[in-house]
Amino acid sequence: MPDPSASRLIIRRPDDWHVHLRDHELLQSVVGYTARQFGRAIVMPNLSPPVTTVAQAAAYRDRIRAALHPAHASFEPLMTCYLTDESDPAEVERGFEDRVFAACKLYPAHATTNSEHGVTDVSRIRGVLERMQRIGMPLLVHGEVTDPAVDVFDREAVFIERVFSKILADFPEVKAVFEHVTTAEAVSFVESRGANVAATITPHHLRINRNAMFEGGIRPHFYCLPVAKRERHRLALRRAATSGSTKFFLGTDSAPHSIGKKEAACGCAGVFNAPFAIESYAATFEEEGALDRLEAFASEHGPNFYGLPLNEERVVLERGPCRVPERLEAGREEIVPFHAGEELNWRFKGSAAAAQAVP
Ligand code: DOR
Ligand code: ZN
Numbered sequence: 001m002p003d004p005s006a007s008r009l010i011i012r013r014p015d016d017w018h019v020h021l022r023d024h025e026l027l028q029s030v031v032g033y034t035a036r037q038f039g040r041a042i043v044m045p046n047l048s049p050p051v052t053t054v055a056q057a058a059a060y061r062d063r064i065r066a067a068l069h070p071a072h073a074s075f076e077p078l079m080t081c082y083l084t085d086e087s088d089p090a091e092v093e094r095g096f097e098d099r100v101f102a103a104c105k106l107y108p109a110h111a112t113t114n115s116e117h118g119v120t121d122v123s124r125i126r127g128v129l130e131r132m133q134r135i136g137m138p139l140l141v142h143g144e145v146t147d148p149a150v151d152v153f154d155r156e157a158v159f160i161e162r163v164f165s166k167i168l169a170d171f172p173e174v175k176a177v178f179e180h181v182t183t184a185e186a187v188s189f190v191e192s193r194g195a196n197v198a199a200t201i202t203p204h205h206l207r208i209n210r211n212a213m214f215e216g217g218i219r220p221h222f223y224c225l226p227v228a229k230r231e232r233h234r235l236a237l238r239r240a241a242t243s244g245s246t247k248f249f250l251g252t253d254s255a256p257h258s259i260g261k262k263e264a265a266c267g268c269a270g271v272f273n274a275p276f277a278i279e280s281y282a283a284t285f286e287e288e289g290a291l292d293r294l295e296a297f298a299s300e301h302g303p304n305f306y307g308l309p310l311n312e313e314r315v316v317l318e319r320g321p322c323r324v325p326e327r328l329e330a331g332r333e334e335i336v337p338f339h340a341g342e343e344l345n346w347r348f349k350g351s352a353a354a355a356q357a358v359p
Contacts, residue, residue, distance in 0.1 A: 007319045009291065010352050013311040014278060014298035016041040018140070018179055018200045018251030020270070021064055021077070023047050028067045029330035030256050033274035035072035037348055039311040040303075042140070042251070045082035045105055046114040052082050054095040061100070078102035080140060084117050085124040089131035096137045102306065103138040103177075104128070108163070111144045112225040113255070113269055118142075122167060129167065133174040138306060139167075140177045143186065144226050153210070156226050157185040168193065177305070180205065180253045182226040184236035190247050191240075198305045200251025201241045203280035204271045204338055209234045220267040221336045224255065227269075241281075241297055242290035249301035252277045258333035273338035276324050280339060282317055282346040314352035322347040 016038040021031050034041050043064065045051035051060055057079040064077040081092055081104045095101030106125075107118035119125055132139055144155040145162055168176065178190050178199040190199045204224065209231045212222040222228065240248045254277065255270025262268055273280060278298065285294040303310050324339040 009282070009294070009317040009319075009346070010314050011295035011317070012299035013039040013313045013315045013351070014250055015039050015302050015311065016252050016254070016274075016277065017177070017249055017302045017306075018042055018044065018202075018253050019274065020044045020046070020253070020255040022256060023060070023063065025331040026256060026258075026333075027063065029333075030254075030272075030274060030335075031064060031067045032069055032072060034252075034254065034277075035068055035075035036350065037274075037278050037315075038075070039313065040076040040078055040308075042102060043077045043079055045080045046107065046112075048114050050082035050084075050114060050117050051079070052084055052087065052117075053091060054081075054098065054100050057081060057095060057100050080105045082107065082117065083119055083125055083128060085120055087125055087128050089127045092128055092137070093131055093135055096135060101137070103140050104132060105140045105142070107142045108144065108146050108159075110146050111142050115142070122163060126170070129171050129174060133171045136175060136307070138175045138177060140179050141167075143178050143181070152227055153229055156181070156183045156229075160185055160189050164189065168197065172196075175305075177251075180226060180251060181237065181240075182229050183233045187236045187240045191245070195247075198247045198249065198301070199240075200253070200302075201237055201248055202251065202253045202271070203273045203277055203284070204228070204253075205234065205237055206241060206284045207234075207280065220262045220264075221338075221340070222271065223262075223267060223269055224253070224271045225269040238284060238288055242285055242288040242293055244290075244293050244296060246296075246301045246304060248297065249305065250281065250298045251302075256330065256335050258330065258335060259327065260333065262336065271338050272328075272335050275328060275337045276322065276339055276344060276348075278315075278317065278348050279322055279344045279346045283344055286345065316349040316352050317346045318349050319345060320347055321345070 107115035109118040254274035256272040257268040322344040
């Protein structure tokens with residue numbers, strides 16, 4: 001157990017179980033931020049067009065690997081299959097057996113960015129879900145209903161009643177991750193289910209509530225989906241993340257959009273937190289008096305749920321001021337990172353072996 005006043009924290013290299021790495025120029029600009037901190041990452045398939053086939057996922061994985069700096073060559077992108085009404089159980093299984101697909105992603109159609117090809121009704125993918133349950137392939141769920149009559153702040157809680165409960169009633173053994181949970185209801189739901197149901201929690205939902213989007217004016221860089229909720233929900237998330245429960249693990253949902261796309265009349269949803277992700281989680285865990293549980297949340301619960309080995313390498317976090325820039329260059333564009341202009345108390349120093357070599 002680490003000494004709470006220690007100046008260094010050495011943990012297994014963490015993994016990010018939910019990230020948007022994008023494609024083309026933006027991929028080149030952002031992948032290094034994830035690859036420098038994390039050993040592996042579950043890469044979201046919501047490209048345009050979406051990643052729906054084994055061939056598309058393999059090609060995207062190659063583009064990610066080609067975009068890596070040689071210093072990050074050991075970073076492992078874990079690919080996901082975007083489910084549509086037309087998804088074929090045989091293609092899904094082939095991708096999983098060939099170790100191209102690590103999981104499938106369920107986006108309810110029109111729930112979020114590039115989800116227009118998503119699933120219109122879960123009844124359309126029964127065959128896929130049945131197959132996934134049989135082969136133990138994880139189902140990653142964007143848990144929001146799209147019914148415009150449902151208030152945007154209630155869409156996650158209503159999804160539990162209308163959709164998630166039914167999926168699990170019909171497929172009780174399916175391995176399911178409730179992605180980026182934002183409500184006390186989602187935390188309770190995950191806690192009430194068996195070991196086959198888990199959740200990821202983002203850095204930003206642990207730090208902001210919905211007021212952050214309206215502080216002194218509209219703050220588009222805090223807008224994401226699912227949207228941040230009331231303070232009581234944020235507190236429930238902090239309790240879950242730091243509880244030590246193996247059901248909750250790290251997933252940043254880092255979702256970069258250029259400044260122009262965020263600061264617009266109809267701004268895009270997404271928080272770009274990859275550059276200071278582990279520092280942000282460390283701040284939260286320290287505030288909760290739970291730094292000794294950071295490693296399990298960041299580096300153990302995720303691989304254990306997915307049935308993958310833990311990373312052997314260790315990384316160093318050093319106590320000390322870590323200033324977050326107001327904006328970061330991304331090719332010809334700029335992006336505002338989460339914590340822009342703030343000073344965090346922990347700094348990521350990279351691999352423990354390399355850090356020791358530096359005097
Ligand atoms: O805020 C979000 N941004 N939520 C999502 O579900 C998608 C993501 C994106 O791709 O930009
Ligand atoms: Zn996401």
